Amino acid sequence: MSETNINTKCVQAGYTPKNGEPRQMPIIQSTTFKYDTSEDMGKLFDLEASGYFYSRLQNPTCDMVAAKIAALEGGTAGMLTGSGQAANFYAMFNICECGGHIVSSSSIYGGTFNLIAVTMAKMGIEVTFVAPDCTEEELNAAFKENTKLVFGETIANPALTVLDIEKFAKAAHAHGVPLIVDNTFPTPVNCRPIEWGADIVTHSTTKYMDGHGACVGGVIVDSGKFDWMAHADKFPGLTTPDDSYHGITYAEKFGKEGAFITKATSQLMRDLGSVQSPQSAFILNLGLESLHVRMPRHVENGQAVAEFLEAHPKVVKVNYSGLKSDKFYDLAQKYLPNGGCGVVSFELAGGRAAAEKFMKNLKLAAIETHVADARTCCLNPATSTHRQMTDEQLAAAGIPAGLVRMSCGLEDKKDLIADLSQALDAV
Numbered sequence: 001m002s003e004t005n006i007n008t009k010c011v012q013a014g015y016t017p018k019n020g021e022p023r024q025m026p027i028i029q030s031t032t033f034k035y036d037t038s039e040d041m042g043k044l045f046d047l048e049a050s051g052y053f054y055s056r057l058q059n060p061t062c063d064m065v066a067a068k069i070a071a072l073e074g075g076t077a078g079m080l081t082g083s084g085q086a087a088n089f090y091a092m093f094n095i096c097e098c099g100g101h102i103v104s105s106s107s108i109y110g111g112t113f114n115l116i117a118v119t120m121a122k123m124g125i126e127v128t129f130v131a132p133d134c135t136e137e138e139l140n141a142a143f144k145e146n147t148k149l150v151f152g153e154t155i156a157n158p159a160l161t162v163l164d165i166e167k168f169a170k171a172a173h174a175h176g177v178p179l180i181v182d183n184t185f186p187t188p189v190n191c192r193p194i195e196w197g198a199d200i201v202t203h204s205t206t207k208y209m210d211g212h213g214a215c216v217g218g219v220i221v222d223s224g225k226f227d228w229m230a231h232a233d234k235f236p237g238l239t240t241p242d243d244s245y246h247g248i249t250y251a252e253k254f255g256k257e258g259a260f261i262t263k264a265t266s267q268l269m270r271d272l273g274s275v276q277s278p279q280s281a282f283i284l285n286l287g288l289e290s291l292h293v294r295m296p297r298h299v300e301n302g303q304a305v306a307e308f309l310e311a312h313p314k315v316v317k318v319n320y321s322g323l324k325s326d327k328f329y330d331l332a333q334k335y336l337p338n339g340g341c342g343v344v345s346f347e348l349a350g351g352r353a354a355a356e357k358f359m360k361n362l363k364l365a366a367i368e369t370h371v372a373d374a375r376t377c378c379l380n381p382a383t384s385t386h387r388q389m390t391d392e393q394l395a396a397a398g399i400p401a402g403l404v405r406m407s408c409g410l411e412d413k414k415d416l417i418a419d420l421s422q423a424l425d426a427v
């Protein structure tokens with residue numbers, strides 16, 4: 001099939017049945033795979049032939065869904081993981097080990113902040129956080145001799161800042177390291193970071209890709225563009241023989257297109273094992289089949305809700321990059337011309353107490369830690385997901401105590417606004 005539009009890829013990429021095969025992607029619910037000779041299987045272990053032997057490393061259903069997402073992002077290879085957390089950890093740890101250093105936007109998901117600042121620190125990995133809207137000078141000053149990667153989120157959860165992907169990619173490449181972008185909120189329907197210079201893209205597929213609050217999952221997509229061999233001294237894991245895997249040098253054997261994901265599969269999945277189940281991958285694929293239809297409605301509802309809130313006297317601030325008043329409006333026009341996502345955040349006059357009262361009075365929008373679901377939900381991060389962060393850290397991440405994050409679902413926008421209106425009246 002010739003190169004198709006992203007809408008068609010959402011529906012059909014990743015699996016093309018042959019004559020008489022199932023129309024729907026099959027769930028290969030099998031831990032293991034049978035071979036006629038040990039020699040046949042040995043070739044797989046030596047990475048001499050491609051095929052399956054154990055579903056902790058690879059499973060056909062998961063691979064088909066990963067291939068679809070790689071096609072959506074414009075990458076060369078993809079790998080599903082058991083969660084978004086696993087995707088971000090594997091993407092970073094694949095090239096940054098003990099003694100390494102990460103430059104990361106400070107405006108990122110709380111779980112990823114903890115992962116980098118606390119858990120990876122225990123592994124001997126350092127981090128320098130930079131504001132997403134820092135100057136090029138500030139960004140360049142964050143790099144060290146041992147920097148291995150740059151990390152950021154296209155639209156940050158929950159601060160909703162927009163990453164200047166080109167600026168971050170330029171700085172990363174000037175220092176000989178890749179840019180990893182978590183593209184969970186816009187999805188490839190609204191932004192494809194690889195087209196702007198990102199080298200590796202990650203997702204929590206738990207969010208819009210699944211879209212129905214059904215399965216936790218993640219994915220890593222490699223652009224196949226970063227030249228590991230050109231920076232061989234920085235990335236020995238990819239450019240020198242892997243003694244734990246038959247002495248293979250990934251960047252030599254699999255080239256720019258395949259080295260990163262092959263190493264992540266044959267080392268990290270093998271040893272750490274955060275796999276996505278074939279059942280979950282199947283459900284994720286159902287979500288992907290309508291992603292291009294759902295995203296515009298999430299954006300339409302998000303925009304309508306943001307405009308309503310901006311005009312409301314009990315709201316002091318609305319963060320939504322589709323609003324002209326938003327600090328990130330210009331960047332959103334550039335990177336997200338069709339809109340970003342359905343997540344809006346706003347600060348109530350009256351801070352934490354007002355937020356709690358407001359939340360209690362919502363009828364249609366449910367209180368959940370979730371976002372990016374077909375059903376609208378709300379959260380006050382300071383008292384829930386981000387409670388482990390100090391006030392200084394909250395401020396640095398742009399999350400005041402009275403902030404409410406609202407994920408606009410696929411309901412009618414008139415009903416969402418009516419619910420907000422009555423809950424605000426009660427405050």
Ligand SMILES: *Cc1c(COP(=O)(O)O)cnc(C)c1O
Binds near residue numbers: 185203207
């Ligand atoms: C939710 C989320 C994650 C973590 O994903 P899980 O699937 O919950 O593990 C990572 N990054 C972003 C931007 C998220 O929204």
